[in-house]
Amino acid sequence: MVEEKKLFQEVGEPNFPKLEEAVLAFWRENNIFTKSDQKPAPKGEFVFYEGPPTANGQPAMHHVLARSFKDIFPRYKSMQGYHITRKGGWDTHGLPVEIAVEKKLGVLGRKSLNQEEIAEFTRQCREWVFANIEDWNYFTERMGMWLDLENAYVTYHNSYIESVWNLLKRMWDRGMIVQDYKVVPLSPRISTTLSQNEIADGYREVDDPSVYVRFPLKLETTPMAVREKLEAQGVRLEALGEVAILVWTTTPWTLPSNTMAAVHPEMEYALVRSPSAGHLILAREAVAPLQALHKEDLEVLAHLKGADMEWWEYTPPFPEVCVELEAVEAQGQRRPDGRPVMHFIALADFVSAEDGSGVAHEAPVYGAEDLELARRYGTPLLFGTDEYGIMRVSKERGKFFKEADKGLIQDLKARGLLYHAGQIRHRYPFHDRTGDPILYFAKPSWYVKTSNYRAQLWENNEKINWVPPHIKHGRFGNWLKDNVDWAISRERYWGTPLPFWVAEDGSEVICVGSVRELSALAGRDLSDLDLHRPYVDEVTFVKDGKTFRRVPEVLDVWFDSGAMPYAQWHLMLEGEKPMEGYEENYALWQRHFPADFICEAIDQTRGWFYSLHAIATLLYNQPAFKNVICLGHLVDEKGFKMSKSKGNVVEPLPMFDKYGADAVRWYMFTASEPGEQKRFSERLVQEAQRGFLGTLWNVYSFFVLYANLDRPNLNQRPEVAIRPEMDRWLVARVQQLIQKVTAALDAYDARGGGKELERFVDELSNWYVRRNRRRFWKNEDALDREAAYATLWEALVTVAQLCAPFTPFVAEALWQNLVRSVEPKAAESVHLSDWPQANPALIDHGLLTQMGAVVRVVGLARSARAKSGIKTRMPLPRLLVTAPSEEERVGLQHFANEIAEELNVKQVEVLALGEELLTYRVLPNLPILGKKYGKQLPAIRAALAQMDSRAIARAVRAGQTVALELPEQTIHLAPEELLLEALSPEGYAAEEEEGYLAALEVRLDEALRLEGLCRDLIRLIQQARKEMGLKVSDRIHLTYTAEGPYALAIAQHGPRIQEETLALSLRAQEPQGHLVELSDEEGAARFGLQKA
C-alpha cells in the first residue's frame, strides 16, 4: 500500500522561533535577499537611508523598534516593484567612543597627549568601534531585517572622510563656514571641553555669592523715552543727583569682563530712592524682596519699561580692565551712528526678576546667551580670565576664578559700588573627575552659517511628510525657526579632521577638498595617508613663502552622519561636476538622492534629521528626505527609561528565542502610534503572538489538515461568481483588506495596516471558518467543497503576502507550504512575489453590509442566550431579529439559516419597522437637528419623549414628516431627522443595541429537549474519541446503556448520533471498549467505544 503524498506539509503546534530559524536558513541558502535586490523593478528606485547606529554598544530593544520600521517599508515597496538599496552604515567617530577608550587607557587631560599618544589613542578608538559588530550583524539578520551589511558605509573610512572634506570645501567656497567664538563648558586647570552629557551628572547644590552692584548711569546719555516718562510722572532726573542701575550677579569674578547690563524689554522697572545708596533702578517685582533682604525702605518714585532704557550708558565697575586688556579704544568709543560700543543697557528676553534685581550683568565670554546678545549688539569681548580659569585682570590677577570673588566684592564695597552681598543656594555643574567647577568660556570655533538659511530650511521642511505630523512645525519647525549657526568643530582626537590649513601668521586659510588636492599642495602623493589624527596633522606645506598647518579640531559627528547621502557613495565633486574618476560614484549618488524614507527615534530631530536637512538645504536647497517616521522612545513596563543601572533592560535575543522576531515586530508595529512612547514588556509580546500570529496559525493549520484529506484541486479553482455567498463574502473582504492595507502602508501607517490584518484574521477565524467548518469535511457536494477550499486558500495566501512586510517569517512559512506546492511557477519567496492588487469588481458592498448586520445580530443573540441561561446545545423554537436599515434586514432574512444554525434555533424571523411586536425608542438625530434648531433641542427632546413611539415609527417608515408641538411653535421633522431603535419585546430573552435586535423565544417542548440531550450525548462521544486518540476519519462501534430521557433521545436520534460520531453500529448492551458516562438530574447514559 503506497501512502499518497501529502498535498501540504503537515502543520503542527506553532513553534515560531524554530520556524524563523528555518526561514533564515532558507533565505540564506537560496540568496533570497540578493534576489530581491536583483529582481526587475518596473517602478524604479525607492530610496532608503540607514541612519547609522554605533556598533560599540550592544543592540537593544529600541533598535528592534527602529529596525522593524526601517524594514517594513522597503519590503513593501520591493513587493510593489521598486528597487531598494539597503545599504547599511555605521557611525564610528565621536565622544562616546573617546570616553570609553579614555576610561580603558586611564587618560584624562587630552590636552597633554603628544603625537605618539594620539596615534595610540585613535588606534584604540578604531578597534573599539567595532567591538560588538558580530552581535550587531547577527541581531540584524535574526530580527528579519534585510540590510546590506557587507557594503555598509563606515564614517571612519578614508573614502567617507574625503567626501566629507569635499562637502566642507564646497561650503567653504560659498562662504558658508566662518570662525567665531562659542561658549563651551570647560574643565578648568586642564582646559578640556566637556559635553553636555559629561556635565549632566556633575550638578551639585552649592552656595554662591549673590551680589547687587550699582552701575552709575551717565545722565547725559539718558534715552528720550526715559526722560519723557519720568517727567510725566513728575520726576526730573537732574534733580536727583546720581542714579544707578542695580545689577545682579552670582559670579562676581565675571564683573571685570562686563560689557552690558541687560533688562527685559517688556518688564516694568522702578526708579527708587534708597536711604543707603541713593537712586536705583531695578525691576518693579524685585523691589519688595530686596527691601526685605537689605532691610531698608525703598521709595518708588517712578516706573519705566525695560525697552525705554535701551542704550543708556553707565560707568562699568572695573573701568581699568579695558586698559589692562588693551581694549582702551573700545571704551567710550562710539559707532558711526553715535551709539556706544559697550557699557550700556541692552534688551534681552532671557532676563527674569525671579531672583535678583531684574537687571542682568553681561560678561558675554562666560555665557552662551550672553555671547549671543553681544553678537546682536556688536560689542567686543573682554576676557577677564584665560582658558584655565586664571584671572588676567584686576587686583585679583593670577587667582583661580572662584577664588577671586571675595577680593572683588571687597573692592566694590570700598568704592561704594556694592549695594548688597549675600549668598544663594543653587545647582551648579562640576567636573566629576577633577572636582573643579565648570567654567563656561568662549573659545574660537568653526561655524556653518546655517542661520543665513533659516527661510530655506523652513521651506524645504514644508516638503517633508512627518509621521507624526506635529513634529514638522513643532519640535523640528521650532528648531529651524530659532536656528543658530552650527558649531562644527570639536577639540577632540577621534573624528573627521577639519580640512582647514592655516598660514603661520594666520593671514590665510585653505580648505582642502580632496586627498588629491592635499597631495598637490604638499608636493607628495598622500593616497595612502590615514586621514585621521595624528597623521594628517603631520602634513604641512608652504605656499607664498608661508607654512600652513592644519587646525587641531575635528568635526562634529553629526556632520559625519548628515553627510551620508553623499559620503556613502564617496561622492567627489569639483564645482557641480564629478571629479575625474568619480563619475560612477556621482551616478550612484544621483540615483539615491533624496531619500524617499528614513526613520529614527525622536531624539534625532536635532541630531541626524537636522544634519541631513541642513547639509542638503545649504548645498542643494532641497530636503534630504521626503518621508520620515519619528519614533517615540521605548520605556519599561512602569514607564521608566530602560537603563543598565536600573536593571530594567529587556534584551531582544531572548525575546526572539521565546516568542519569535515576528511577535516582537508585530508588537512594535501595532502596540501604539509610532510617535508615542511605548511601554514594553514581555507580557505584551506574548499577547501579540497569541492574538494575531496564533489565530492566523490556527486557520492555516485547519486548512492544511483538511486539505490533505480532501486534496482539493487548487490549480483550477471555481469562478468566484459560482461560489456560495459565504465565499463571495470572504472574497469581497479579502479585496477590501488589500485596499486598506495598501492605503495604510502608502501613508506610512504600519499600525493602521496591522489593525486591518488583525481584524480580518479574527473574522476569518471566528466567522468564516467557524461557520463553514462542515464544508471542509464529509462534504459530498464537490463544487461546494472546492469553492470552500479555494476561497480559504486564496484568503490565506493573500494574508501571507499582505503581512510579509510586517512578519516576514510566518508569511514565508505560509507561502512556501501553501503556494509553492500548488503553483510551481510561483515566486520562490513571498518576498519576491508581487504585492496583491485589489479587484474592485469582486467587492460586493451590499453583501458586506448584509453580512455585517448578520455578525452583529448573532453577537446580540449570543448575549441573549447567555442571559437566558439555556445553553446553546438546547434548541430553541424562534429568534426575532431586526436591524436599522432595509438592506440589512434583507440580509438577515437572506442569511436566516446561518443565524439559526449558529444559535441553534428552529426559526429566525426578521421583524420589519413598525411591526406590532416591537416598541421603539425615538431619538433626535442630533448632528442634523443641532445645527438646525440649536437652543430648541431640549424642548424637542422633551416633546419626543411624550409621543407615541409606534405612531412615529409608522410615520417614519411611510416617509412622512412628524409634527412636534413645542411650547412656542410647531415644527415638522423629516424622517431622516429621527432615529428609531427597536426595543426588546416582552417575554423574550432579548438584547438590543443601536437599532439591532435579537430576541429569543424561550420555550422548550419535549421534542426540543430530546434533541438537546442528543447533542449532549454526541459531544460526550466526540470527547471520548479524542481521548482514545482517534483520527478524525476513524470509524467506531458504539455500545450503550441509558435510562430516563437519555434512553428516549437515543431511540429517537440514533441515526444522527451515528452519523455525527462516525459510528458503524449503535447497540443497546453492556458498554465495551473505551467507556464514558454522563449523569445528571435528567437521567444517565454510558457508552463504550471500539475502533472499527
Place this chain on the structure above:
RNA sequence: GGGCGGUUAGCUCAGCUGGUUAGAGCACACGCCUGAUAAGCGUGAGGUCCCCGGUUCGAGUCCGGGAUCGCCCA
C-alpha cells in the same frame, strides 16, 4: 526657564471634523462550544475621560489656567 508630546477600565492602548448609553485587547470572574481542541467563543464586573474655569442646546473632543510624566533645548 522655554519648546514639543502624553495623562481615558487593574495593565497596554483606540476614540475622525463637538452629538445620544466612552470602546478594544489582555488580565480577572462566570459561562458556552467542541471534527482547529493543552485551541476557540461569549457574558460580567471594572471609568470623577488628571484638575479647575470658559465657549456651546450639548465637551473625552474646542479655548484658558494648573498639576504630573517623558523628550529636547537653555
